Amino acid sequence: MPSTSKSARRLAAAALAAAAWAPGAVAVASPLDPARVTIVSLPAADASSIFFRLVVGSGSADDPQGKEGAAWFTAHLMARAPVPGGTLAVSVGKDSIAFSGQVARGGFDGWYAAARDALLQPALDPSEVEGVRADQLRTLESLRTSDDALAAEALDALIYRNHPYGHPIPGWLHTAARLTRGDATAFHASQFLKGNVVVGIAGPVTESQLERVRADFAALPDGQPARPSRSITALPSHRILVLERPGADRVTLRIGEPLTLPRFHVDFVPLRIATAAFGAPGMTWARLGADLRFQRGLSETADASLEGSAEAGNPAGWEGRRRESALSIRLSPKPINAKFALKLALADLEDLAGGGVGGAELASPLSAVLQAHELETSGPARALAAAIDETMEGAAGFDERFAAIAEGVTAPQIQAAVQRQITARRVAIVAVVPEAATFVEGLLSSETMIEYPAGIARGTYRARDLDIVGMPARVTRDAIEIVKGEAFFN
Numbered sequence: 001m002p003s004t005s006k007s008a009r010r011l012a013a014a015a016l017a018a019a020a021w022a023p024g025a026v027a028v029a030s031p032l033d034p035a036r037v038t039i040v041s042l043p044a045a046d047a048s049s050i051f052f053r054l055v056v057g058s059g060s061a062d063d064p065q066g067k068e069g070a071a072w073f074t075a076h077l078m079a080r081a082p083v084p085g086g087t088l089a090v091s092v093g094k095d096s097i098a099f100s101g102q103v104a105r106g107g108f109d110g111w112y113a114a115a116r117d118a119l120l121q122p123a124l125d126p127s128e129v130e131g132v133r134a135d136q137l138r139t140l141e142s143l144r145t146s147d148d149a150l151a152a153e154a155l156d157a158l159i160y161r162n163h164p165y166g167h168p169i170p171g172w173l174h175t176a177a178r179l180t181r182g183d184a185t186a187f188h189a190s191q192f193l194k195g196n197v198v199v200g201i202a203g204p205v206t207e208s209q210l211e212r213v214r215a216d217f218a219a220l221p222d223g224q225p226a227r228p229s230r231s232i233t234a235l236p237s238h239r240i241l242v243l244e245r246p247g248a249d250r251v252t253l254r255i256g257e258p259l260t261l262p263r264f265h266v267d268f269v270p271l272r273i274a275t276a277a278f279g280a281p282g283m284t285w286a287r288l289g290a291d292l293r294f295q296r297g298l299s300e301t302a303d304a305s306l307e308g309s310a311e312a313g314n315p316a317g318w319e320g321r322r323r324e325s326a327l328s329i330r331l332s333p334k335p336i337n338a339k340f341a342l343k344l345a346l347a348d349l350e351d352l353a354g355g356g357v358g359g360a361e362l363a364s365p366l367s368a369v370l371q372a373h374e375l376e377t378s379g380p381a382r383a384l385a386a387a388i389d390e391t392m393e394g395a396a397g398f399d400e401r402f403a404a405i406a407e408g409v410t411a412p413q414i415q416a417a418v419q420r421q422i423t424a425r426r427v428a429i430v431a432v433v434p435e436a437a438t439f440v441e442g443l444l445s446s447e448t449m450i451e452y453p454a455g456i457a458r459g460t461y462r463a464r465d466l467d468i469v470g471m472p473a474r475v476t477r478d479a480i481e482i483v484k485g486e487a488f489f490n
Contacts, residue, residue, distance in 0.1 A: 034195030061164035069171020081118035195224035244436035245485035267417035276365035279304025356415025
């Protein structure tokens with residue numbers, strides 16, 4: 001076989017990836033086998049620890065109606081079981097529950113026996129119910145004290161109304177307070193099925209240990225959960241939810257819209273690069289940060305992410321990729337600058353939706369996306385989580401191909417993906433504000449104020465700023481809803 005240089009192989013891979021991911025070649029996920037347990041193993045004979053991870057393809061989106069928070073409650077009640085020799089960590093997302101542990105190779109068998117029983121035949125100790133319920137209510141109460149977390153949850157509620165993503169992962173205060181051990185038993189029975197679970201092991205695991213895990217989890221009932229189809233009601237125009245939190249010194253803004261595509265969809269990688277170019281956190285070359293934070297100093301935060309991807313910054317700390325993603329923009333201006341910041345961000349978003357990302361802009365966001373993805377999959381724990389995600393999504397090899405796919409993306413492909421997926425003219429907007437009436441009246445007025453920080457060379461931006469000031473807000477009073485921040489999670 002003729003030799004091939006590394007750079008030539010990389011270019012060939014990029015060309016193949018670009019061809020495979022051309023517009024119209026949408027990947028189709030394969031479901032897990034409902035009659036056979038799925039095991040993912042990443043052997044590493046020289047490692048000192050064994051990493052275990054079990055992921056259930058159900059999360060808060062599978063909470064029964066009226067029992068919002070059931071997934072969180074069930075998972076945390078299960079994790080209260082004693083596991084000698086280590087811990088059984090748990091995280092709950094919109095579409096997944098993950099149990100994980102790291103154990104020294106010599107202590108795995110004992111730890112695993114206890115963890116296996118906690119997962120397959122959970123005791124759901126009645127004496128732990130009140131403690132778990134109290135933790136759940138405290139979690140919800142803590143969200144009220146964080147403007148960023150409140151805004152993030154409210155954005156989900158607004159863009160995913162009448163959709164399973166429309167409630168917080170721990171539920172609502174009134175539903176979480178009523179959850180019982182019987183609810184946890186029913187949730188476990190309906191969701192912990194062979195066709196909805198992947199078990200993963202990484203490290204110096206032996207073949208006999210692997211076979212033991214396979215045989216043990218074959219005891220899971222056959223089947224997959226019954227899930228109704230999901231539909232998202234598109235907004236006819238901008239909608240604004242104003243949450244009043246007296247005492248806040250800044251306005252916390254979240255702007256977003258749902259994107260009904262999984263991360264292995266033809267448009268996902270181009271959109272991830274476009275989102276980085278638009279609002280990569282802390283980057284002076286990102287449009288949003290340059291305009292609002294680094295050049296004008298009008299917002300402490302000015303970034304954007306694709307919620308549902310591993311790099312998305314979620315202040316509530318939930319883990320796990322979503323089956324459906326969303327564009328989410330974060331801003332934190334002073335109240336006097338909130339209207340201008342909102343208008344400038346929407347203008348930047350319309351520019352992105354209309355023109356995409358120029359070829360000359362691609363290098364920095366591409367590099368940032370590649371670095372983020374490398375971080376997401378580095379180390380045995382992250383590599384195992386990524387391999388399980390691929391298996392559950394029916395996208396085997398996606399992470400291995402990611403760099404070649406990203407490097408093969410062109411500016412026209414980004415523009416096409418952005419135009420297919422982002423509307424810009426009918427987004428959801430959440431504002432956490434100190435005084436709701438003052439904010440709303442300012443938003444509806446014909447005046448737009450700007451208060452530049454000291455030292456800003458405002459003349460540099462005068463022409464564009466005057467354009468933004470004169471731009472209509474395109475918001476009507478009937479498109480605005482006001483809610484007391486303290487009442488949102490009730």
